[in-house]
Amino acid sequence: MAHVITSLCLRDGGCVEVCPVECITPGNPKDKYPTYYIDPDTCIDCGACVPECPYNAIFPGDEVPTAYSAKGGEYINQVGLTGTYKGSNHNGSAVELASTKQLEKGEVVNFKNDVKLNADFYSSGPGYNSK
Numbered sequence: 001m002a003h004v005i006t007s008l009c010l011r012d013g014g015c016v017e018v019c020p021v022e023c024i025t026p027g028n029p030k031d032k033y034p035t036y037y038i039d040p041d042t043c044i045d046c047g048a049c050v051p052e053c054p055y056n057a058i059f060p061g062d063e064v065p066t067a068y069s070a071k072g073g074e075y076i077n078q079v080g081l082t083g084t085y086k087g088s089n090h091n092g093s094a095v096e097l098a099s100t101k102q103l104e105k106g107e108v109v110n111f112k113n114d115v116k117l118n119a120d121f122y123s124s125g126p127g128y129n130s131k
Contacts, residue, residue, distance in 0.1 A: 001061035002043035003050070004118050006068075006111040007076045008057035009035035010097065014090045015049035015058060024049060025127055034077045034099045035114075037121040054090070064111050072105030 005015070005024070015036060016024045023042035027033025038049070040061070050058045055074070059065070075085050077100050085100040103109065121127040 002040035002045060003038050003047070003058055004061045004064050004115050005036050005038055005049075005053075006057045006059060006064060006114040007035060007078045007109075008055045008068075008074060008111075009053075009077055010055055010057075010075055010085055010087065010100075011036060011077075011095050012054055012089045014052040014054070018048045018052045020044070020046060020048060025121075027121065028126060030097070031099065032079060033121060033126065034079060034097060037118050037127055039122050039127060040119065041122070059111075061115060064115050066110050066112050068109045068111055070103035070105060070107040070109065072103065072107075074103045075100045076103060076109060 011026060021042050021044055023039040024036055025039070026036050045060065077097055079099055081099045081101045083100045083102060085097040087095050089095050
């Protein structure tokens with residue numbers, strides 16, 4: 001099963017640069033597709049993207065947490081949230097996201113819906129149109 005980028009993603013982009021099969025795409029428009037997405041038909045499950053993510057947002061598809069317990073301070077990036085994240089990616093470029101929430105220590109989040117969002121991105125969303 002392909003890897004999945006969860007809503008812990010804050011669009012750093014380092015994962016894109018290390019992917020040997022170029023299967024990772026930034027979602028656009030950002031307000032509808034706020035994270036990066038992995039094409040499940042192209043991903044070879046090499047795992048090169050996992051250590052590159054500074055937010056620990058990438059998991060093997062069958063290991064996406066249903067009860068992720070926040071350490072505190074992490075952000076989640078999901079459509080419908082109203083917080084703003086301002087930071088920079090690994091190249092120093094500005095990243096601003098308007099659909100975030102900072103998690104409290106011990107807050108529990110279910111990321112299983114991110115598996116469906118990733119699949120939908122490639123089956124009927126903009127990822128499908130790029131194939």
